[in-house]
Amino acid sequence: MTSYNEKKKMKSWCNALVAALALSACLCGSAHACRFLENVELRLPFNTTALSREDRRVIANAVSRAKRWPDVQIQAIVIAGAYIGERDLDDLQERRGENVQAYLRKLGIKSKNIYIEPKTLTDVFAHKLSDGTIRVQQIEIELSPICKEGSCEWMCDDPRLWPPGTPIDP
Structure with a gap:
């Protein structure tokens, strides 16, 4: 005891x-961690796959902001969706993904860094307006840096990146 x-x-x-x-x-x-991301969400007319001039402008602006990240490559994850109310969902997903991928390549993102994820969008993803029309964002693009050492933590303290592109603090 x-x-x-x-x-x-x-x-x-x-x-x-x-x-x-x-x-x-x-x-x-x-301990402080941050993430650098550029996100784009696009709504296309139902049953179409072409990107409008405005869609291309929004994508180009996001890529331009991402290109300010020094000493990194850019990765693009593309959700190519089709709403259950559209026709030929698999074909729409594939063609939308191909169109976005082609445009991202044109803007300088390497093919090996572009990942397309087809997705069937249910009513959960739909926004019904008071007039009865349905709005769905069929395409989402997330741009993120690919850093040489595997970690982008050094970007959190890089004064070249502040303040215009503010990191997302998880």
Whole structure:
């Protein structure tokens, strides 16, 4: 059985350890992570696959912002969707994905860095307006950096990237 003095010493030692850990956490700062992303969401007329001039402008602006990231390649993940109310869903998904991929390549993103994910969009993805029309964003594009060392953490502290392109803090 431990004596009262031993318990008191142990409690003091534990309190000192907790205080030391808290102090070191404060002095070392907290771990901080950030992510750089550019997102595009497009709504096409039903049963069409062509990108409008406005769609191309929105995509080009996002790619232009992503190209400001220094010393990285750009990865594009494209969700090529088709709403269940459209015809030939598989064909629409494939052709929409191909059109976006071709345009991204034209803007300088390497084919090997473009990933197309076909998706069937159900009513969960639809926004019904008061006049009864349905709006669905059939195409989503996420641009992110591919860093040489596998980690882009250095970008969080790069002054060339602040403030115009603000990172997303997860």
